[in-house]
Amino acid sequence: MGKAELTRRTMLAGMGGSVAATFAATGIAAAAEDSVHDSRAQDLLRRMTTEEKLGQLQQLTWNGDTGPGGGQNAEVERRARDGRLGSVLNIYGAANTNALQRIAVEESRLGIPLIFGFDIIHGFWTTFPIPLAQAASFDPAVAVSDAAVSAKEGRSNGVHWTFAPMMDVTREPRWGRIAEGSGEDPYLAARFAAEKTRGYQGSDLAAADRVAACAKHFVAYGGAEGGRDYNTVDVSESRLRNLYLPPFQAAVAAGAATVMASFNTVSGVPGHGNAHTLTEILKRQWRFGGFVVGDYTGVREMIKHGFAEDDADAARLALNAGVDMEMVSTTLSDHGRELLAAGRINPRRLDDAVARVLRLKFRLGLFDRPYVDEKAEIPGPADPARAASRAAGARSMVLLKNDRAVLPLRRPFGSIAVVGPFADSPDLHGTWAGPGKKFPAVTVLQGVRAAAGQAVVRHARGVDPEGKDGSGIGEAVAAARASDVTVVVVGEPSNFSGEAKSRSDIGLPGVQPELIRAIARTGKPFAVVLVNGRPLSIGGWLDAAPAVLEAWHPGIEGGNAIADVLFGAVNPGGKLPVSFPRAAGQLPIHYNHENTGRPYDPNDPYSSYYLDLPNGPQFPFGHGLSYTTFDVGAPALGRDRVSVRELRGGGTVEVRVPVTNTGDRDGDEVVQLYLHDRVASIVQPVRKLRGFQRVTLRAGERAEVRFALTGEDFGFWTNRPEGEFVIEPGAVDLYVGNNSEGGHKVTVTLT
Ligand code: GLC
16 A cells, blocks of 8 residues: 555644533533522422432332342332332333333322433443443543443433443452443543543433433442452542542533442441542532432441441431432431431431432423333344444454464455354353343354355364363364464453452463463464453463454454454554553552652662562553554653643643554554653652543554643642642653553653
């Protein structure tokens, strides 16, 4: 292909912008809208009894059997009829939700409609790639695409409110819920949190294709010690505000309608009873006007935490700390009346919580249109939705390694072997797949067969996802020997990810590594495709594999998306949103670490390292290859000196970065901008991401990406409990490149 005409295109990269400014604008807009709904809510509130008020703060699960002997649905209907229920989760279907809604609206005294919540995490009928995969696209539009399809499908099935986006920053691949978030970086997670919130909510929550969002889990859930779910989190105020809170602040600034409290303690105080986080930060400092829902029985679990005496005490602590609605446990609706009478909860706090819930119901249009149109119900994944999921899946994949250009598979294909436990497995939805998991995902074998045309495609499972039986490896080896190239599809079952799914060993389960090594011993070309919900330790077989494609759990169209990348219909452009460790023993390992007083030095035995591991991750945050090559050039600064005062006043520093596609095919590169404040009153990470832009360039094309850094980027939160954001004078190094290591460095001096 001849060199394309060099063109200069300048793209202004998103962000670097001030969340505060966005926040203020959105806050004002939301406040205006809320004043309309607020007056309706206050009017209704004045007519409610104490029982009805407490009822609005109660959410129960449908089809659950949490009560003694089950039979939960009868209890749900009874409370709805009595006007003692505010919300129900885990019910869907237009007819089902309408039937329950009619009881609340037409049989209770005040006819207050219920709000129906559901975990639509990455798809309702049409499962999209898991959120961690979406983050790997470094393109928030991927998350918006998921949210728009999900909201449309969910709302048409009677769901008003999704418990998403999950935005827990984490450095813990052992934690099964790493699959649900956007990885280890707060800036990337904040971008995805804000955009996905907007994608679910749109500009009118009453619209038939929108749902209320829920920023979860507030807060620092991803910091669980040992990566063991629900475990203790002890965190400094500065780490809380610099690492865990930014995605939530961005989601609130984007207008998130609700926030969900987290199960974990935050420095000794459970998330459900933490007035510092729920009231001081979220409601007072951020002026959050929506409502806080507890997590599933999270209020009552404060007893087990050793924070509440009993149910009544748990209810008191939760409401007073800032929880507005209780999920499934019933401590507040059971004991609220006695707590009020004893003056242990404040009636104004109760009214405030009820008003927050009612305001959202008005915003959703539930009083005006409480029922969903059963004729408009979307019954399953439609082709356009599948196409969107397929595109999202391919765009989220990360090419980790590609020696000798094994990929893309080249025509004429001759013969291809597709082997491994996930080669012909429909288990590609990932965790929290919702109702969509009843539709089998397109398998890799199906995708390869559809793309390979006349080629001979052989299949052999080889081994199971788990277990020690390697007796099938010979059949897979035979298929590889008989074929020109082999695709080895390995990874984790979907149920290895998600809630209460922590792993102590993050290697490929079972004898999958043995399968890879056996295929390598044939000497024939092959590529490994990983389908997994977390970073894995893959060093044991990595050297034996010439090419490795990280496909994550790619969703309902997974096999087609993987084939699109394997055959080059899509040139992979994703990057790692989380570091890949060499071993679990190396955790936590992440790019945005402190330097320490004794940073690793190969010439200094008294520096920070492991005796039995090379230093650094297997693959760093931001890593990802392409089928072409790129050059990210030296950045140019609009200025290399700027005063703190000017930055506080809204001043910016422009950074212009040239990027060239130096290869022979079109492709995507993610230009990344990192910042390091060399000397600060709180030690700063050696790098922190403060800008990224995914660009598509034709072969030979050159472009320029521009970033505008603001005070928000240069500053940081201190350990002051009331919250203190500072920008300090001194030298700040900027790094630009296509991952979190290396790159070009320039320095800005803050005066
Ligand atoms: C679960 C999860 C939360 C989910 C909720 C409702 O325990 O922690 O993320 O939204 O319960 O299913």
